Every structure is written in structure tokens, then in C-alpha cells.
Amino acid sequence: MVAAPDDKGTMMGGMPLIIDGPWTREAREHAAADEAHQAFIRYFRRAMKIRNWTPWDDLHPEEMAKNGHLLSEDTITIIQAYLGVEDYVGDYVEDGLHLLNNSRERRNLQLAWGMEELKHAEAWELVLLQSGVRTAEELKEYRDRVGDHKWTMRENHPGLDTSLGVTCYAMLQERATYFNYDEMRKRIREEYGLPEKATPLERQRGTQIGAAGAFKTVATDEIAHHGIFLELVRIYMRYLPHETLDTMLKVFNGFTMPALHILPNASDLAAAMQRTLLHTPLKQGRQVNNPVLDSMGLKNKRALERAVQEAKMLPPGLGPEHVAFSRTGEFVLSMVSDPQLANGDPALAKSIPVEEMQAD
Ligand SMILES: [Fe+2]
Ligand SMILES: [Fe+2]
Numbered sequence: 295m296v297a298a299p300d301d302k303g304t305m306m307g308g309m310p311l312i313i314d315g316p317w318t319r320e321a322r323e324h325a326a327a328d329e330a331h332q333a334f335i336r337y338f339r340r341a342m343k344i345r346n347w348t349p350w351d352d353l354h355p356e357e358m359a360k361n362g363h364l365l366s367e368d369t370i371t372i373i374q375a376y377l378g379v380e381d382y383v384g385d386y387v388e389d390g391l392h393l394l395n396n397s398r399e400r401r402n403l404q405l406a407w408g409m410e411e412l413k414h415a416e417a418w419e420l421v422l423l424q425s426g427v428r429t430a431e432e433l434k435e436y437r438d439r440v441g442d443h444k445w446t447m448r449e450n451h452p453g454l455d456t457s458l459g460v461t462c463y464a465m466l467q468e469r470a471t472y473f474n475y476d477e478m479r480k481r482i483r484e485e486y487g488l489p490e491k492a493t494p495l496e497r498q499r500g501t502q503i504g505a506a507g508a509f510k511t512v513a514t515d516e517i518a519h520h521g522i523f524l525e526l527v528r529i530y531m532r533y534l535p536h537e538t539l540d541t542m543l544k545v546f547n548g549f550t551m552p553a554l555h556i557l558p559n560a561s562d563l564a565a566a567m568q569r570t571l572l573h574t575p576l577k578q579g580r581q582v583n584n585p586v587l588d589s590m591g592l593k594n595k596r597a598l599e600r601a602v603q604e605a606k607m608l609p610p611g612l613g614p615e616h617v618a619f620s621r622t623g624e625f626v627l628s629m630v631s632d633p634q635l636a637n638g639d640p641a642l643a644k645s646i647p648v649e650e651m652q653a654d
Contacts, residue, residue: 375563
């Protein structure tokens, strides 16, 4: 650990802090809840005013019907699995509400997030039905079988069934889901005989063709979800550094996507994933874990491990205005109160890949 008194201006620029301390546990939780509430308001506004699509009004079923025969069996198998995973939305929301019940801002986020997630299963049902690759009866039977199982954080991701665990897991899972859906969008475009990037016509009208357009729309939701959970983790990291970093490390060490193993036809899905290499451990590391660590201000997983060890030794009375960590996970302390020294500096928020990533 390096003490850097009076080293103002050389660290990350911080946001104005409303609470001066003393940094009791209660004060930390209160400050984190205040900032989480502000983050929720920003998220909710965008959800209501920008991501306000519905599966029945804003997708292109006629183009799905025209191009459905071009979709491969593996693509169809994987889209059906996405339908299954998204159809656990009720369980995700219910479980989260139990775990987050004592926090109003987190409860409200859980509800708003669930409202957006419910559209995704409906979108995948529409894609499969309109593409002519599944009948309404087949889809009903599949969704009924999905509903026969219950998903809980406790059983499926042991050790992460805490408020922080849910938040850190969601941050990573949403980014992985965004990656998966964007890869599937590219795969569908290839099967449709379209170039990887949107054509001038698609750009002009603002939506991509058929099922590719559906994946584009849903992926935009997913990256926004990643953005809000990332923002929350960064808030918690400022006020509860050791707990947050320690939970993040647990999530990074044992990450698996939700509900895959309880889906009907799980072995067909595993075989399709192996054949297509759509989502591999290497891709998870390079395209999901590493960018998320980078957004947190950490160089790599070793830096996260180091930050966990160092955070354990932080003097308990020091608030976020006294503490920051470097990209290698080394903590820097200032004995004077310095709002410039604030972990999770908002300047880093520039690297949060929200809707802007979806420019094409
Ligand atoms: Fe989703
Ligand atoms: Fe999501």
C-alpha cells in the first residue's frame, strides 16, 4: 500500500461527496443508497423514453417469415434456448425482490429491469414462430416445460445470494448476454446473406432485417442493463471496497450463465454451442471479463485479486475521499480529505458501453 498525502490532482477526478463522514457502516450504506437512487432515475428515464419498444409493434415479422428458411438448425436450437433462459424472468425478479427487499432503490430497479426482460422471451417466441421454424403448439409446450423448473440464485449460483452478489453477477451476466446476442445477430445476418454491418437501407430506416433486427433491439437492452449494474458496483466499491471487490472476485471465478442446465433439451444446446463456438471460455475472458475489469479501472484479474487483498487492510475510518486504487490493484491513500481521490471515478464512466456502442 502506498501513502500519497497531498498528492492532489494526480489521481482520478472524483464526484462531489455529500457526506463528510464519519464513515460508519451506516453512513457508507446511506451514501451508496443515495447514489444508487440517482443511478436508478437515470436508468429508468432511458428505459421509458428510449428503449420503449414492444415485440408486437416494433419488430419485422414479415421479414422473419421471408427469411426464416435460411436459418440453420443450430441457430434455431440456440434461439429456442435463449427463449427458455429469458422465460425465467419471473424467477429472477422474484428471487431478487426477496434478496433486495430492504432497499427501495434496488427493489425499483429490479421491477423496471424485469419489465424490460419480459419482452425478450416474447421477442424470441415471435422470431421462432414467424420464421416458420416452430409452431405455436411446439412453443407453448416448450415454455410449459421451462416453467416446470424453478430458478433461484441460491441453488444455481451458491454464495452469490446476497445483495452485492446479485449486483456483481448481473453486471457480468448482462455483458455476456449482450455479447451472445450480438454474435447471434452477426450469425443470422450471415445466414440471411447480409453483410456483417447494417446496409445503407437498414441504416436509413433505423432497423436491421427480420430476426437480425430483433437481436439488435434486445442486445441494446442488455448492454444498458450491464451499464446500470456496472454503475452500481462502482458505487458500492467506493463505499464498501473490500466486500465489493471480494464479491466481484467470487463472481469472476465461478461465472456461468443462468438456467442453462435446467433447460429442456440442454444437451442439444450444448452440442449446438460446441459446433458454432458462439460463446467459449476464451471469448468470455476476452470479450466479457476483461472489458468489465477495464471499466472497473482494473488491468486484469490479477489486479482484482491484489485489490481484494489490499482492501482487507484499509483503515476502517477512511472514506472514499481518502482512498483509490491503481489499475494494478494497489491502493493509494491520502491522509487529507480529497474529493479527487474517489474510487470508481465518474470519468471512468466514459468506458461504460451503454447504447452508444450500438451506433450501427
Ligand atoms: Fe434479456
Ligand atoms: Fe438483461
